[in-house]
Amino acid sequence: MSLSELPSVFDWHADAAGDRSGIPVWLRFDAEWYRARYPVAEDVLKAGDYPSALEYYLRVGQGLGHSPNKWFDESWYLATYADVAGTVASGEWSSGFQHYVLHGYKDRSPHWLFSEDYYRTFNPELTSFVFRAEGVANGYDHYLSGGECGYRSGSIFFDPAVFSYFSGRPGSADAASARSGGDRFYPEYGQFLGSAPGFADRCRTSWYFDPVWYLDHYPEVPDLIRGGEYGSALHHYITAGQYKGYSPQESFSEEFYRKKYPDVAECVTAGLFRCGYDHFLTAGAVEGRIPAPDVSLAQYASLATVRADIESGLFRDPYAHWIASTEKQDARFCADDLDEMDAKLAFCRLARGLAQGAARGGGLDFTCAGMPVVSVIMVLHNQFSLTLMALASLRDNFDGNIELIIIDSCSGDETVHLERYVHGAKIVHLNYNAGFLLSCNMALDSVTSNAVLYLNNDVRLAPGALRAALKRLQSDPRIGAVGGKIIRTNGLLQEAGSIIWRDGATFGYLRDHDPNCPEANFVRDVDYCSGAFLLVPAVLAKNLGGFDQSYCPAYFEEADFCVRLIRKGYRVVYDPSVVIEHLEFGSSTSAASMSLMQRNRRIFMTRQAEFLRHQLPAHLGNTVLGRSRRSERPRVLFIEDRVPLRTLGSGYVRSNDIVRSLARLGCAVTVFPINAHYHSLGRIYGDFPDTVEILFDRSATDLDGFLEERTGSFDAVWIGRTHNLARILPVLHKNSRYMPAKGFILDTEAVVSPRLLMRDRVLGPGGPRGDIEEKLRAEFECAYFCQQIVAVTTQEANFVRRAGHANVSVLGHALTTRPTPATFSERQGLLFVGSIIDDTSPNLDSLLWFMKEVMPLLRETLGDTVRLTAVGFRTPGVDLRGLREFDGIDVVDGADSLREFYDRHRVFVAPTRFAGGIPYKVHESAAFGVPVVASNVLIGQLGWKAGRDLLSGGEPDAATFAAAVTDLYRDEEVWMRVRCEALLRVEADCDPAKFDASVEEILEAARR
Known part of the structure; x- marks a missing residue:
């Protein structure tokens, strides 16, 4: 490989000339670092066998597995990407670095301490459009060119703010050393990678790894570091230790965690997680799992100050918060109570x-x-x-x-x-x-x-x-x-x-x-x-x-x-x-x-x-x-996936409405979430009637003891979503003597089996299809436990009956029409509202399809200025990069109030290709007076008439959908007619008084 073989966008000629403007930092050959890192190269260069370190690297170093600079780790890259290692071994590529320069930079990670996926996922505003506008090649280029100055992180194990705190504290013996090893635009990351031997092992780089404890606990690791096999304790853990069952710090025991949670051990064995700690950081911490003996996070995570800090983004999870308060000895979180005297x-x-x-x-x-x-x-x-x-x-x-x-x-x-x-x-x-x-x-x-x-x-x-x-x-x-x-x-x-x-x-x-x-x-x-x-x-x-x-x-x-x-x-x-x-x-x-x-x-x-x-x-x-005076009205335990905040979408608005309805009926309601999630208390209490008890600090692991603790406290149990009933059914059986003999209600929210078959038809089978009757029976196998089952539409109620259950009621949505005042001419743009819970979300699929298939057609007819605003809750970590790569879309990650969006936009689009339940977003849009173009999938669920209450976008079909949007967008008369008809349908279908009456009927039917 010679210099001329590199593409012009990564022109190394500039390196020799001294002009590095526009060249990614990770592309620059660092001669000084290279000679210090590889003594063999230094010896050869002193002998005069090669004119420069760069020339030696290109002709010899690549073949020896050398890295060109501290920003790229050749050994790790080859060990991580077996396909690249194979092509290097066959001679197709001279090195892993050459592959990264020509191809890998687009989607692969260059270093064990930086993940391109992690950086882009947790900084979703960084799209290809942003990179092109700023003249950077990828996320790593952005990070090294100044992105870290905003204290962004490229790895869960490297938080610039944490590293800065521990390495640069006033009076710290390492502060000067840390500053001297840094670079102008990438100070903390550069300080760590370029630090003197031993410095990296004297301070934390995140709340998730303790190098001092690690080296003390595993005495063989210092020997490996001194031998040059690893650069630091963190280097060893990330590249080797986590695969060998090592624990990262005193407050997490890999052995304990896998033994306590056999399901995690099975996942690790199956290769779904690198180790138990990988599972804990991905899911276990927010699920309230115990990381080590005598380390219980449940009570700590319930503190208002802790929840507020997590909600505001100061900490990723309660585990990090706990570690931070322990390390910093923060008096706010001291376990000892204040002396009363x-x-x-x-x-x-x-x-x-x-x-x-x-x-x-x-x-x-x-x-x-x-x-x-x-x-x-x-x-x-x-x-x-x-x-x-x-x-x-x-x-x-x-x-x-x-x-x-x-x-x-x-x-x-x-x-x-x-x-x-x-x-x-x-x-x-x-x-x-x-x-x-x-x-x-x-x-x-x-x-x-x-x-x-x-x-x-x-x-x-x-x-x-x-x-x-x-x-x-x-x-x-x-x-x-x-x-x-x-x-x-x-x-x-x-x-x-x-x-x-x-x-x-x-x-x-x-x-x-x-x-x-x-x-x-x-x-x-x-x-x-x-x-x-x-x-x-x-x-x-x-x-x-x-x-x-x-x-x-x-x-x-x-x-x-x-x-x-x-x-x-x-x-x-x-x-x-x-x-x-x-x-x-x-x-x-x-x-x-x-x-x-x-x-x-x-x-x-x-x-x-x-x-x-x-x-x-x-x-x-x-x-x-x-604690409460006994009322004649029922006491209801309401169980859901999580505390059903209205901003979450995905059926949680309807669950929230059910809780509100029960409260209006005079019921004493206790909300119990199956999964632990962290929101500020102000946000939680502001979303519910003040008579509702919201157990925000509980999860499925607490349900067993909770039911015994609350013996005789409930007259009815309303369980949201079939999978939750299936999950807690053993606990309900075990604690049946503490609970009412009847009064159990299963609220399906959405029947899953038909949606999965529909998804398979759209995207291709994700597993064995099977017979719909068989799938329905399996889905509702647990429903026998309940005296009443609730479906959201008549269509879905029939599915439940096909599964063998006749005790089915229908409960839709509760909405009051509040048409926004802006006129047709005062509005512009398209609107989509919907939550994106995971990478297989129907909402994400519909947005990707719309932007790829429909938006180009709309721009031909309506002009390049037309844009789509997509608003909704997004689960942290869900990758929206594919969506943000399209031109013409503005993604708003959650909003406290949607009214301003409904008042500003002209047409609402619902291009759903597979779904279950009933589309609340269509009801809500119509209630705010924004006409809708929806797929036939949703129109069938709603039972509305296409061409009158809304316009049809086909199954969906791109041309049909684009034509319907164009009609609504251009023709004020059509727009007004559809708007008025839709408002009438919402008033008829979503009357809150009817909703309350249905809730009361369901409750009484379950208790008879």
């Missing part, structure tokens, strides 16, 4: 500091101009600084009219001069200590608003707490009291609503738990809520005469008060959006408090004996049953 002292110290500020700032103004929205009763006995902090948080919390009524029960501190600091309040100073109860009743006589809030002086309200409580109180005239989530100063729960046991004892639900745990974050009716924050309609409080004076001076008065409300038919509601920080016992100074509690408990048992008889016995096993 220290937390209380800090709370009081903060209050004292705020009190000084209030004295200088002119005080707090509670002057009430006009009718007050709420009357706040606060009873004081000393604790001046705490009082000011509580009042400051109240004033900051709510800017409406507050009638503040304060009873100072014989304080001896600065509280006696409270008027200097608080203006506009009704303050009564008593010359005796009347106690909490009598003081509250005294203040009640002064209340003039419609709502009264009993508020302790040792609390601090979270933003929006009072407004949220008022909104809840006003939402239902049957609500007699609203309480909130009370958090102690150590950051753990004091209570999330409280339970009254049969013996009169009380129990704060979830005490000492994380306030972000799912069990604490849904609205429910409870036995009582703490008087530290208790909002009540004023008329009810007065009719009841306030607190019962039998409980003077305090304790059990709020429990008795709530019971009296319940006995009169009112609800006591716990609302987790009402958040209060409480200095527990901060207001109690009585040495005889325990004795007083016992006395008042006996009074409570006597006065409320009839109520207590129907309460649960005092036992921790009854906690889940006792």
Whole structure:
């Protein structure tokens, strides 16, 4: 091979001339590096046998398996690509590098620490159009030409940010060494590959490999490195260790993982994964699997801060987050709880500091101009600084009219001069200590608003707490009291609503738990809520005469008060959006408090004996049953693949609608995901009614214990998707004694067998076709367990019946028409909405077909300016490079709101070639007033009339589809007619009221 044999686009002549502009970094021959790396070459060159290192490499080095620079690894390339190694051995290519330069650069990886597929998949915006515009040859060229400066990564084992943190920390002995080995445009990657011997083994390059532990644990590896066989510990692990069963770091045991999960071991043996760690990083970490003994990620992954960091992209998975917090010793994730005494002292110290500020700032103004929205009763006995902090948080919390009524029960501190600091309040100073109860009743006589809030002086309200409580109180005239989530100063729960046991004892639900745990974050009716924050309609409080004076001076008065409300038919509601920080016992100074509690408990048992008889016995096993007041409506466990967020598409919108419908019907709903996925809590809670319990921190591995824990908690179980029922059926059998005898519902979402046969007809068989009847029987073999089966269309219900099940109901979609206002002339472009879950997704197939077959025809008729916008959720790691290579498409990876897209585009396209279920995207597009061109596959599922409700794109057929799009795109009259007819069809087919009625019928049918 000579220089002239290389293609001009990779012109090595420029290297000799010193002009390297436009030449990929990986193509440049590095003479200095080459001579240092290969001593044999240095000896020959010193002897003058060759004019240059490049000439020696071309004539001799290639044949010896030398690499031309640090960016390309010849040995690894040949070992990885056996076809190339064969052609090099036969003399077709002089080296693996020659193959890469001429052909391999397009889709193969050049180095063990860089994957072209990984780089392009996790940076989907980097298309061939981008590369051409920037003048780069491929992903590796882009990476080395500056892409890494954006802290992109070309390998899961090399994160520039992590490497930079460990190699360049201030004071690090390796910092200077790291900087000296770098390059201008590829600093971290270049530093690592070009570092001095031993440097690469002193610091991490990612959260997934620990070189120090690896070398210490495998003492033979340092010898191999010293012998020149490997350049570093990471080099050894990636190229050899993972294939030999080595573990990458202390927190992952290859041996343990394969033994604990036999399915993984089978996959590794079959060659589906390189090792158990490969499986763990691909799927196991997000599935919640255990990486090593005593390393459980489930609880850690449920922390709100962890989930938020993963959702924002700071970490790939909870395992990396855990490693990072351990390495960095981040106090936010310390396993040890904050000492409560220290937390209380800090709370009081903060209050004292705020009190000084209030004295200088002119005080707090509670002057009430006009009718007050709420009357706040606060009873004081000393604790001046705490009082000011509580009042400051109240004033900051709510800017409406507050009638503040304060009873100072014989304080001896600065509280006696409270008027200097608080203006506009009704303050009564008593010359005796009347106690909490009598003081509250005294203040009640002064209340003039419609709502009264009993508020302790040792609390601090979270933003929006009072407004949220008022909104809840006003939402239902049957609500007699609203309480909130009370958090102690150590950051753990004091209570999330409280339970009254049969013996009169009380129990704060979830005490000492994380306030972000799912069990604490849904609205429910409870036995009582703490008087530290208790909002009540004023008329009810007065009719009841306030607190019962039998409980003077305090304790059990709020429990008795709530019971009296319940006995009169009112609800006591716990609302987790009402958040209060409480200095527990901060207001109690009585040495005889325990004795007083016992006395008042006996009074409570006597006065409320009839109520207590129907309460649960005092036992921790009854906690889940006792946390909510029992309703006549069913309690439903809703099981799905994952938490069904609406932005996910793929049937999850419909599942979300079912949950919403059950909540509207008054059911107590618990959502249990089979697979663990990580989303911010704000995103999760914002997508569901606040009465729904969403167990975002659970997965299939927890179901066994969960069903036993929730014995007697459910009246019905709604299981989404047939494959989920098949997966959990053994667990359901095992735990049947803890569950209802009937009330099981299988929601098929989509019948899979016909779709797979349809896919085989389109793409070619992916396996043995078999008989449709046989496939249907196999698909629904597990359905016998359920009393009711739900199909999404009449067509699919018939498939279920063909499988031998007659107990089938049909439940479609729930949609309200909301046509977007833009006119025909104000819109342009085509729109596609649909999720891409994996590489075999029908949505991905339809987009690829449309861009390849239909878009060229459309550009001939509509012009080159016409573009398709494809919007939808994409599972991380799904490769969209093939789609993005087409000109004329804009891919939007998820969107919080689709309305702006529907308002901007003129025609919606649904070129699906194989699918099951019912196309929500067509219903939604029509509901937003965007006319649709759909394939006959979807039209058949919808049962709509082609030419009236939408236009047909054939089976699909490219010419037919293009012609239909052109008609809609050009003819405003056709566009308006189809738009109007489609809106009418959505109103008829997707009426939410009919949807709710169907859900209730299904639920009742399953329970009969």
